[in-house]
Amino acid sequence: xxxxxxxxxxxxxxxxxxxxxxxxxxxxxxxxxxxxxxxxxxxxxxxxxxxxxxxxxxxxxxxxxxxxxxxxxxxxxxxxxxxxxxxxxxxxxxxxxxxxxxxxxxxxxxxxxxxxxxxxxxxxxxxxxxxxxxxxxxxxxxxxxxxxxxxxxxxxxxxxxxxxxxxxxxxxxx
Amino acid sequence: xxxxxxxxxxxxxxxxxxxxxxxxxxxxxxxxxxxxxxxxxxxxxxxxxxxxxxxxxxxxxxxxxxxxxxxxxxxxxxxxxxxxxxxxxxxxxxxxxxxxxxxxxxxxxxxxxxxxxxxxxxxxxxxxxxxxxxxxxxxxxxxxxxxxxxxxxxxxxxxxxxxxxxx
Numbered sequence: 001x002x003x004x005x006x007x008x009x010x011x012x013x014x015x016x017x018x019x020x021x022x023x024x025x026x027x028x029x030x031x032x033x034x035x036x037x038x039x040x041x042x043x044x045x046x047x048x049x050x051x052x053x054x055x056x057x058x059x060x061x062x063x064x065x066x067x068x069x070x071x072x073x074x075x076x077x078x079x080x081x082x083x084x085x086x087x088x089x090x091x092x093x094x095x096x097x098x099x100x101x102x103x104x105x106x107x108x109x110x111x112x113x114x115x116x117x118x119x120x121x122x123x124x125x126x127x128x129x130x131x132x133x134x135x136x137x138x139x140x141x142x143x144x145x146x147x148x149x150x151x152x153x154x155x156x157x158x159x160x161x162x163x164x165x166x167x168x169x170x171x172x173x174x
Numbered sequence: 175x176x177x178x179x180x181x182x183x184x185x186x187x188x189x190x191x192x193x194x195x196x197x198x199x200x201x202x203x204x205x206x207x208x209x210x211x212x213x214x215x216x217x218x219x220x221x222x223x224x225x226x227x228x229x230x231x232x233x234x235x236x237x238x239x240x241x242x243x244x245x246x247x248x249x250x251x252x253x254x255x256x257x258x259x260x261x262x263x264x265x266x267x268x269x270x271x272x273x274x275x276x277x278x279x280x281x282x283x284x285x286x287x288x289x290x291x292x293x294x295x296x297x298x299x300x301x302x303x304x305x306x307x308x309x310x311x312x313x314x315x316x317x318x319x320x321x322x323x324x325x326x327x328x329x330x331x332x333x334x335x336x337x338x339x340x341x
Contacts, residue, residue, distance in 0.1 A: 047309075047310075048279075049312075051279065051281075051309055051310050051311065051312035051320075052309075052312075052319070052320035052329065052330065053311065053312045053313055053314035053319050053320055054312035054313060056329075057329075058329065068309045068310075069309060070328065070329055071328040071329070072328070073328040079328060080326030080327060080328065080330075080331060080332075081309060081320075081326070081328075081329075081330065081331045082308065082309070082326075082331055083308065083309075085308060086308040086309075138313060139278070139279075139312060139313060140278075171283070171284050172283055172284050172285075173281075173283050174252050174279045174280060174281030174282065174283045174291075174293055174310050
């Protein structure tokens with residue numbers, strides 16, 4: 001019995017001394033970056049959420065970049081708020097990527113679970129719950145499950161972004 | 175007696191919002207040549223101090239420094255409710271909550287009847303050349319929260335301005 005306890009202790013100590021490599025990285029499964037730009041997901045989110053007094057502020061945890069608000073301007077290109085329709089420049093690829101990283105990096109483990117689950121439970125993400133008003137959100141409830149705005153986000157999370165829903169959401173909301 | 179005063183002071187201090195206090199301090203002192211009132215602090219975010227305002231801002235000419243008096247600010251909120259304000263001698267305008275409390279966001283969109291809605295339109299001296307806001311106001315009624323500085327930058331479109339036709 002005593003020997004068994006000693007063996008058990010030795011195994012426990014052995015496990016306890018096993019360290020992860022200092023340079024170990026944990027992967028994140030995110031939704032498709034290409035669809036984020038081409039299907040209009042990024043444009044809709046920038047339009048709806050990225051005004052300069054909301055998520056178009058660099059002080060927020062979730063930051064959205066684009067022509068509807070905050071410009072990324074990483075190379076000092078002189079980009080200012082305002083899309084092409086108002087004389088500015090539309091959202092650049094680098095800005096879509098920066099917004100994408102902000103969204104995916106907000107809750108990487110949850111995002112991985114949602115994406116690996118085929119987007120069946122988008123409500124696991126704070127992003128979705130706040131947009132629906134299910135969690136406290138300064139901007140209030142902005143989308144309703146099943147409407148174009150909600151479908152734009154959830155279809156992207158499910159791997160097949162609905163560009164029609166995103167287009168309608170972009171046009172029909174302030 | 176002293177204890178009661180001390181407790182009152184501590185209670186009041188505890189109720190102060192440090193973020194709001196810092197925002198107010200950052201605005202700096204009053205211009206000694208301008209009395210506190212409707213013409214003070216043009217270009218600053220009104221609602222940082224004026225809790226009884228729902229919106230407020232300053233309208234400039236396209237040189238971004240000369241104020242526009244008599245500009246008309248037409249507003250339509252997310253529910254289609256409308257309000258109109260007029261800028262004063264220093265370009266300032268403000269709306270009290272008791273007069274209008276908009277439903278945010280205020281912006282441009284196509285309504286359920288297929289009609290285009292422009293959330294913010296500013297008309298200077300030329301009714302045929304209004305300034306229309308393309309992006310939207312998410313929740314902050316102070317124009318200067320976003321419209322600041324001396325011109326467009328990555329985080330601001332610069333001051334609100336309209337083109338003024340000289341007579």
